[in-house]
Amino acid sequence: MNRFSSWLPSVLLLIPLAVYSQTEYELNAGWQCRSISNVKDNGSTISSPRYSLNGWQPAVVPGTVLTTLLANKQVPDPFYGMNNKRIPDIYHAGRDSYTYWFVRDFREMPKAGEQVWLNFRGVNYSCDVFLNGNKLNQKLHQGMFLRQTYNITSLLRPDGQNRLAVVVYPPDPVGNPNGGQGGDGTIARNVAHQYVAGWDWIQPIRDRNTGIWDKVTIQKTGVVRINNPHVITLVPGKRQPDGNQQPAIVRVSAELENSTASPQQGVLQYVLDGHTVTQKVSLAPRSTVTVELPALTLANPKLWWPNGYGPQHLYPLRMQFLTAAKAISDEETLQVGVREIQTEWNTTTRSKQVSVNGQKVFVKGGNWIISDAMLRFSADRYDAEIRFHRDMNLNLIRIWGGALVERPEFYQACDKYGLLVMQDFWGSGDCNGRWVDPMKKDDQWTRRKYPDDHKLFLRSAADQIKMIRNHPSLAIWCGGNEITLPGDIMTPLRDSILPALDGTRWFIDYSNSDDMSYNFLGGNGDGPYGIQPIERFWSYRTWPFNSEVGSVGVGDYESLERFLPKENMVAPEYVKDKGAKVDSVWDYHKYIGYDAAIEPYGRATSVRDFAKKAQLVNYDQYRALMEGFSAHMWDWYTGVIIWKTQNPWTALRGQMYDYYLDPNACLYGLHNGSEPLHIMYNPVDSMVMVANNTFKFHRDMMMVVKVYDMAGKDSTLTQVFSEIGPTLIRPYIPIGKALKPLAKDKGLFLSLRLLDLNKQIVSENLYWLTDANGTHSGLQKLTPTTVQVNARSSSKSKIEVTIKNPAGNPVAFFNRLSLVNSQTKKRILPVFYNDNYVSVLPGEEKVITMEYTPTADMPMVSLEGWNVAEQFFSVK
Template sequence: MKKPDLNLKRASLLTSSLLCSALLIAVPLRKELNEGWQFKQARLSNWYPATVPGVVHTDLLNNKIIEDPFFRLNERGMQWIDKEDWIYQTTFRLTPEMMGRQNIELVFKGLDTYADVYLNETKILETNNMFREWKTDIKSHLKPGENTLKIYFHSPIKVDIPKWDALPYHYEASNDQSENGGVFDKKVSVFARKAGYHYGWDWGPRLVTSGIWRPVYVEAWDNARISDVFIRQQEVSKSRASILGEIEVESDKEIDRATVTLTDEASGKVLAEKTVALQKGVNKLALPFSIRNPKLWWTNGLGEQHLYDFRTDLTIDNQNSDSRTRKIGIRSLKIINRPDKDGKTFYVELNGVPVFAKGANYIPQDNFLPRVSPRQYEKTILDAATTNMNMLRIWGGGIYENDLFYELCDRYGILVWQDFMFACSLYPAEGEFLENIRQEAIDNVKRLRNHACIALWCGNNECNDAWFNWGWQKRYKAQNPEYEKKIWKQFNDQYNVTLPQVVAEYAPESFYWPSSPFARFDGGSDDRNGDRHYWDVWHGKKPIETYNKERSRFFSEYGFQSFPEFESVKRYAPRQEDWDIYSEVMMSHQRGGMHANELIETYLLNEYHKPKDFEAFLYMNHVLQGDAIKAAIEAHRRDMPYCMGTLFWQHNDCWPVASWASRDYYGRWKAQHYFARKTYRDILVSPIADGDGQLKIYLVSDRHKACSGTLEVEIMKLTGEVLSHFKRNVKVDANSSHTLFSVSLDEALKGARKEDVFIHATLLTDKGNSLYTNNYFPVKQKEVNYPQAVITRSIRPIAKGFEVTLASDNFARAVFIATGDVDSSFSDNYFDILPGGSVKVEVYTDLPQDRFEKQLKVVSLSDEY
C-alpha cells in the first residue's frame, strides 16, 4: 500500500485554506454597532448606559432619570429635554479581516436629527435629516485596536429658533404645540427634516426626540459590491411579466470582467445574466427578463399574495463577490385618475381589476420609535388584514416606515398609500433645504420601490387644501404679496417639481399625487374629482346621518373621536379623581382640547341616552364612534363605483389618548374596529330607509365573480316578535353595488312604532357556507326603546382560552365583554344578540378558568343608561 505524500496533502490543505480565505475576503462584511453605548447631557459630566437604536427619552427613562412621559401629567415635565444637547459614545474593534478590506464605511440608517459624528476625535460627518441614510468612508480614521465613536446631537429647538427669528414672516404649522414646549409661538418644526408629530398633533404629545433611532453598522468590502437592486415591472399581465432588473454595482477600481446574475430562488432558474467591465464608481446594469404566466400578487381578500425570491449575484474571477435577495410581488398596479361624466375618477386598478380601497390612515405606533417591536408591527398589520382592509395610508406627519412594515404589507396584501413626510404646514423649500428634501425622497423611493404594496406616492397631507381652502394664501397676500409669491414658489417647487421628478426618475411605473386631498392644481379639493378629506361630521358638527348624503370619488380621511376603554384609561389615569373627561389628566390626554371633549359629549347626548357614570360614558362613546364610522363606510361602499375608496382616520395611536383611532395605544380594539371588520367584508348587506319611506337593501360586492344567494329581511320587535319576513333568491354581480330589495317601511311595520323595532338582513351565499348579516334601526339610538336584556353565559375551555356562549331574552345591543387589565383578545365584541338568540365568542387569554369566570364582564347598551 502506497503511503500518502504528506507534502502534497499539506499543499492541498494550504490551497483549500487560501481559497476559503479568498472567498471570505470577497464578500462584504458587516458589524452592527449596538453594544457598549453610553450617553450624557452635553453640558454635564455623568455618563449613563444607552440603548442603540434608541432615543434620549427612552434612555433617560431606562436610567430612572425621568418617569413615564405617558403617565398622567408627566409629559409636561419633559419639555426641558429637547432644549439640551446630548452626546452618545461607544468603542468598537474590527476583526483583522474587516480591517484588511480596501473600503470600510460607517452607515447610519437613521440619526435624529442634527448630529456631528466623530471617530477617534475627528469629525467625519454632519447630519440634518432624520429620514435619510448617512454613509461615510472611515478607513483612514480607524485604529487597529479600540476605536471611539462619538455622536453629538444638537437640540433641534436651539438649532431652529434662530431661523424662525430671522424671518419677517412665519411658516404655517397648524399642529406644532410650541406653547406646550415653552417656546411661545415659535413653531420651528418646519425647519427640521424630522417627524412632524414629535412637536405635537391633535392626537399626540409634544416630545421632541434626539438619538440613534435606526441601526448603525460598519461595512467592509473589496473590489466591488451590489449597492442597489431594482426589479422594475414594466408590463404585467396574466400571461406575461416583462421585467427589467436595474442593478447598481459599486467598484473601487476598474475590473475587466464581472458577471451579474438574476435567479428565481424557488426554481433555481437563471432569469438574466450579464458580463461587463466595471468602471471605478457606480455602474448601472440593465438585465431584462420575462416570466410567462406569472403568479400574480393580489390584495387581501382578492387572491394570493405570492412573493418571488429573486437573488442577484455578483461574481468576479469566478468568486462570489456579493449577493442580494429581494421578495417581489408581481402585479400590474395603476391609479386611474381620468375624466368621466361626473368629474375625475380616483381608484386602484390591480391586475386589470378595479379595486375598492378599504382601510385606514396609519400614524407612527409610538412617540419613541425604536421601542416598537417586530411583534407590535406584525399585530398592527394583522389587525388591518383580519379586519378585511386592503389599504393603509402612511400619513405625512410621521415617518417613512421601517422595512418590516412594508414586508408585512407585502405578505398580507395591504396596499400602502405613501405620503412624503409633509403635513399641515408650509416649508422653506429652496436652496439647501430643498436639496435635502430631494435626497430624502431619493433615499426612500429607492428603499421602498421594490415592494408590491406601494400603491402611490403623495406629496403631502392637506397642504394644498390649507393653501386654497383654509385661508393661508389670503393671509400671506394680505400681509405682503411678495411673501405670498415667494412661499407659493417654494410650495410649487417642492410638490410639483422636485418630488414628482424623483418618483419619475427612480420609480417610473409609480403614480405621484401632489397632495391629499387633491382635485386640481389651482384650487382645493371637492366631491367630484380625486380624493377628499371629509370632516363636516365631527369638526363641522353635522349630524352622523350626513354621511349618507356626502359623496367623493375616494374618501382618504374622515373620522370620529373616542376615548380608550376604561381598563386602558386606568393605566395612565389610575386615580379616581382623574375619572372625568374634563379632569386635568384626561384633558392632557385629549389634544383636541375642550372643543373635542365637548363634541364627544354633544354627539353622544344627541344620539344616545345619558350614560350612568364615567365607565359607561367610555363604553357608550365607543359604540357612538363605531356606529358613526360604520354608517360612513356603508354609505361609501353603497356609492360604488362613483366612490372607490374609504380610509377612515385612524388605525392606531402613538400614546394613550382620546383620538379618532379604532385601536388604542395598547392594541385594544374599540367598537369601531369590530364594526369595520364586518362592514369591510367582501360582500356588504346594507339596509337603509330613504327619504320617501322606502326600506332598501343594498348588496355590495368586491368579488371578481358574480355569485348567487338567499336574501332574508326581517322586521322584528326588540322583544322578538317578527312583524314582516321577506325572502328572495338574488344574484350579486361582481364588483358592484345594487339595491336588490325594497319595501315600504310603513307597510312592513304593520302598525308597530319605529322606536320598538329593528331590521335584520341576512345574505347566505356559496351554497350556504358564507353568511352576511346587518342590523338597522329606523330611528336614532336615543329613540330606540331598548328593553332590559337579561344575558346568560356558559363557558367552556378551548385551546389558548375559552368559548363563551351568551344568550339574551330581548334584543341586546352592542354587547361588550372584558376581562380586566389583562392581555386578552376576542373573536368578536360589541356585538348584537337577537331576541331569544345567542352568540358564541372565543376569548384568547392566559387566565385560569376560575379567574376568567370571576373577571369576565358583560354589558349591553341598556345596562349603561
C-alpha cells in the first residue's frame, strides 16, 4: 500500500498546520516527461504551448524519475525481492540516464491588479525553469532543499493557455554505491540527502531521487504578498495541563513583499481567539520588509502539551494584508500551539533535561528516517505514521541527518498528536569524515569539508527554518548526525541564522554531543544496537540522553509475504557460536539477526513459526528497553531515542511497523512499556516498580501482584495500596523469593496491576518468565485453548472486539488481532488498535478497539494467538 544552545530558556513556536494564500492550487497532475537524451530542443522552445509533446510519457509530480518509470511499468518495484538490482544505477549508467524534462500545461489568466506566483517546494538536484518561452531563473538553480518562487504575472499568455517546462539534473556527484554507509561518501558533496547511495538499512536508490520531488503551486495575491509569517509564544512559570492559566504572550511578524513599481500602504493584521492585532505598513516599490505586530497577551490560554502530558490545543490564526482601499491583498491561515520549551543541565545525570511550559518531560523518542525512500509523501501517510508513534506512547521523534528537513505535513501530524521533534541538518559522521573508512573515496580531511558549496547549505538552512519554525512540535535543532558541521557552516548557523530566524529552540551541535549527554563511557555516545539480554536494559548504565539505541524488528508472516518471493520465505537458521544462515533476499533487505533469542521458545520449524516467535522477542525487547530507561529517569537518564521506529523501505530491522503500515509486536511492547503511568517488574532485583510520567499525583492505587501457572491456576503474591508523585519512579515490593520456586520447572506468567478505588485497571502488565534453565519450556507445551469473540461496529470507522477466556482455561496468550477483507482475508491497512498482541487471563475479558478508513464491504476480524488457533469473525 503506497497511500500516500543555549542554557537560557528556549521558547517554542507555533505552527502552520496549513498555510493558504488568498488563492493557491497545486500542479500535481497532468505532467509529462522525457529523457534529455531524447530531446534536442531547448527550454524556450519546449515551453511554448505550440510545441508538440508526441512521444512524451506521463510523469509523477511531486515525484522522481524513478517513481515515474515505476508508474509507467518501465522498472520493477524496487522494494520487492531483488528487483532493485535489476534497475540501472546512475553511477554506472551516467547522469544523463536520469536527467529529464518535465512539462505541465495549465490555464491561468490574472485579473487586473492580481499577482501570480509559481512556487517549487523542492527539486533534486538542479534545474532550469521555463514558462511560455521564457527562462525564469537567471542561473542554474541548485540544492535539494532550497525553495523557489517566481512572479509569473507578466509572462502569462492573454489566452490563458500556459506551459511550464523544467529540466531536472541529478546530484553531482551521484556517489558510488559500493556498499558503504552513503556509498563512497561523495553524495555528501551535495546539499542533499545521503541515504540514497545506500546504508546499513537500505539499498541504493537508483536515480538518487532526481526529480521535482515536492509540491509545485500556483499562488494568486494582490499587490502585496505575505511571506514566512512567524509566531512565537511565551508561557512563563510552571503550568498544569488543566485548570485556569495565567496569561501567555504571542508575538507575530511576517515578511511583506511589494512586487510592483509603486509604493503601497495598508494594514497587516491577524485574528487569534477573538483578538484582532493590527499594524500600519508602508512599502517602497519592489521591496520586501519584515513587519512586527504588537504583542498579544492571551488570557487563560489553552496550552499545547507533548503526548502523555496533556492536550494538544491549536488556535486558528488568520493573517491578512489590507490595502489602503481595504481590499484583502493576501492572507495566511496558521494553527498556533501555545507553549514554551526550556532546557537545563541535570547535574545528576550529566545531560540536558527538557521542560515544556515549566514542567520537566522525560524524553521517550524514536529515530525517523523518512516516510518513503522514494519521496512518495502524502498527508494521510504522515498522519498514520505519526499516529503510530503516539500509540507507542512516545513523545519525541528525531529526524536523522542523512535525510531531509521534514515536510510541513509531517509537522502538522506531530502538532496534532503531540510528538516533539528533534530536527537534524544535513550531515553524518559516516559521510562527513568522523571515522576512517576504506569504503570512502576521499580521506577524512577532505570529507570533513563536505558539502562543496557552504553558502548553498546556509541559504538552504535559512529557508527551511522559515518553512517549519511555526510548528509547536519542533523542539530541538541539531547540527548533524554524529558529527559537527564544518566551522564556517556551524558558526553562522548557530550564532547568526538561528537566532535571527528562530531564537527559541535548543540547538545541539551534533546528535551525540556532550552538550546533550556527557559521554562518560567512551565510544560514539550512542547504541548499543541489536538484541540484548532483558536484564541488561535495567542494569547496564548507558549514555544519559541516548540519541540512538535499538534492536530488531522483523514483521510477521503476512508482512514478510508482501516483499519476499515465495521461494525466499526461508527462516534464518541459527547455530551457536557460528551465527545464522540467512537467505540472500533477507540479507539484501538488511536482516539483523535474532541470534539465540528465538531458541528459548523452541527452534523455529518454518518461516511462519520464526516470524511468530520473533514477535515475542520484539515485544519483550522494546518493553524492556523503555522500562529499563524509565526505571532510572532523573537518576541515570533524562531521555532515550530508539534507533529506529520505522523504515522507508522494506528492510528487516529496526521498525515498529513495516513499510506498508502494518504494525508488529515492537509497537505494542513500546505501547505497554511507555505508558504514562506504568507498573513494571525489574528482573535484576525482582522489584515491582511504578513509573509516573505525568504531572499528576496518583493516590489510593491498589497494586495487585499475581502469578499464573501454565494450566491457568492463579496465586496472589501480594496486594497493597500505593501512591506516587508527578514525574517519578518508585520501587515498591521485591518478589524474587516468591517467584523463583514457582517458575523453576516450567516458567510462569507474572501479572501486575494498578487499580483505582473503583477497582478499575489503570495499568497492567503481563510477563512470561523462563524456567530455571532460561527456557520457556511451559510455553512450548502450553495447552491450546479457545476464546469467545464478539466484534461489533461502534461507529462508521471503529470496531470494538471483546475477547473472553472462560474460567478454567489456561492463559489465552499473545493474541494478534487483525482487520481483514472479508473476501481475501488479507489485512486492511492501516488500522489503529488501542492494544494488540494481547493475553487474556482465565475468567476475564479484554475489549480492543480498531479504527480504520471504512470500505464498501464490512470487514472481518481475525484472531490468532500462541495457543489459540486462527479464527475469523464477522462484525455485527
